[in-house]
Amino acid sequence: MTAPLPRLTAAQAAARLGVKPQTLYAYVSRGLVTRERDARGSTFDALELEAFAAGRRRTAGRTPTHPTTGMPLGIVQTDIADIEDGELLYRGRRARDLIDQPFAEVVAWLWGAERIDAPDTAIGSARAMVEALPPHAGAMDRLRAALTGFAADDPLRHDTAPTTLHRIGWTLLTGLPVALGGDAQLDVARSLAGAWDVSDGPTVRAINAALILLIDHDLAVSTFAARVAASARADGYAAVGAALGAADSPLHIAAATRTSRLLTQVRRGREPDRALADAVQDGNGIPGFGHPLYSGVDDRADALFPLLAQLPDGEGTMDAVTRLSDTVAARAHARPNVDLALAALASGARLPDDAASSIFVVGRLAGWIAHIAAEYAEAPMRLRPRGEYVGP
Known part of the structure; x- marks a missing residue:
């Protein structure tokens, strides 16, 4: 029998997204990410979370206030x-x-x-x-x-x-x-x-x-x-x-x-x-x-x-x-x-x-x-x- 894939804990998932646990669970409630729950608590699929993180970066790139968008301090001209x-x-x-x-x-x-x-x-x-x-x-x-x-x-x-x-x-x-x-x-x-x-x-x-x-x-x-x-x-x-x-x-x-x-x-x-x-x-x-x-x-x-x-x-x-x-x-x-x-x-x-x-x-x-x-x-x-x- 194949062992289950490693999953992220709620703390790891929140840290990966750079958000508070409350925000992570808000994403869950909105159906943006999925979780599994058992006696040990909530866990998250690592690859699904990576896809969600990438999507957030692309969307947030149009929002200068987002802390992880990589918005430039200025424009450096180059040829x-x-x-x-x-x-x-x-x-x-x-x-x-x-x-x-x-x-x-x-x-x-x-x-x-x-x-x-x-x-x-x-x-x-x-x-x-x-x-x-x-x-x-x-x-x-x-x-x-x-x-x-x-x-x-x-x-x-x-x-x-x-x-x-x-x-x-x-x-x-x-x-x-x-x-x-x-x-x-x-x-x-x-x-x-x-x-x-x-x-x-x-x-x-x-x-x-x-x-x-x-x-x-x-x-x-x-x-x-x-x-x-x-x-x-x-x-x-x-x-x-x-x-x-x-x-x-x-x-x-x-x-x-x-x-x-x-x-x-x-x-x-x-x-x-x-x-x-x-x-x-x-x-x-x-x-x-x-x-x-x-x-x-x-x-x-x-x-x-x-x-x-x-x-x-x-x-x-x-x-x-x-x-x-x-x-x-x-x-x-x-x-x-x-x-x-x-x-x-x-x-x-x-x-x-x-x-x-x-x-x-x-x-x-x-x-x-x-x-x-x-x-x-x-x-x-x-x-x-x-x-x-x-x-x-």
């Missing part, structure tokens, strides 16, 4: 990326139309700056920082350590001129994959793949496509963090460090690793609904599904999925992706986002679960540098908001 009719554009060009070009060529076009490879001394400093970490250190730990090594080796980093910032950007894009264990290569995607000892053509092609698709995506929290630091005239390394700090969070880039772990469970034979019920227990949503900027499938995921069937373990991976997607569509009405595509890339290429985060960061780094350059051209400290005291 880097845009999303129109469900498609991601870079400076007016569809991102998916660029994925067959080498990542470095797309970056050179985006920045308007020719490639400069990282100095050997800087790579040595970064690699030493990474190697000093304990064995259990994760991908984001290694990336932060490498960033520190590159910054410490650059005595000219404090100049905010575009030429210096682009030199810093190229140093990181060409040097980070090597510092993480890859070989120096003209092809950034091939160099990054080497960090995991893989070199087959389909995997390199998929990583290259992912890097391009992840360059920029509206004003994500990590991108805004980079711009805030740049507004205070932090150097390029420090501004990227601010972005990394914001990125290492369960609702941003770290979600890719959460999604990889979910997909791994399904690949190992666990039923999708049980794996999903466990995955949402942390209250951070369904990893790999749903995005407020898309009404359907995330455009980046849609562009990446067709490349994954050709990976060494692509067929089994895409079968798991399909079973997960069907379950979430039926139970929570959410569609795949780029985190699921990255998790599938890591699974199909037999990479570590946290490889998805590394790919995400290296790709997004190109966008961070573009935004930092744009912010340097603005008045300093313009992104310093004023607080409104509401205490006693």
Whole structure:
């Protein structure tokens, strides 16, 4: 007999929605959510609650007073990326139309700056920082350590001129994959793949496509963090460090690793609904599904999925992706986002679960540098908001 799926207690359900228990029961009385009652009290279906939470966010997004809508403090103009009719554009060009070009060529076009490879001394400093970490250190730990090594080796980093910032950007894009264990290569995607000892053509092609698709995506929290630091005239390394700090969070880039772990469970034979019920227990949503900027499938995921069937373990991976997607569509009405595509890339290429985060960061780094350059051209400290005291 199959064991029942894990369910949320009333306290867990209220915490997930960010409401008081009284409000939760008001939702029940209005038929918005369902509950089961037994001798232990009321319990709630975790996936149904996720669907309800997502629906509240979409509706509340038109209500500035709602505390969880993510309403912006202001509008920051950008000419880097845009999303129109469900498609991601870079400076007016569809991102998916660029994925067959080498990542470095797309970056050179985006920045308007020719490639400069990282100095050997800087790579040595970064690699030493990474190697000093304990064995259990994760991908984001290694990336932060490498960033520190590159910054410490650059005595000219404090100049905010575009030429210096682009030199810093190229140093990181060409040097980070090597510092993480890859070989120096003209092809950034091939160099990054080497960090995991893989070199087959389909995997390199998929990583290259992912890097391009992840360059920029509206004003994500990590991108805004980079711009805030740049507004205070932090150097390029420090501004990227601010972005990394914001990125290492369960609702941003770290979600890719959460999604990889979910997909791994399904690949190992666990039923999708049980794996999903466990995955949402942390209250951070369904990893790999749903995005407020898309009404359907995330455009980046849609562009990446067709490349994954050709990976060494692509067929089994895409079968798991399909079973997960069907379950979430039926139970929570959410569609795949780029985190699921990255998790599938890591699974199909037999990479570590946290490889998805590394790919995400290296790709997004190109966008961070573009935004930092744009912010340097603005008045300093313009992104310093004023607080409104509401205490006693």
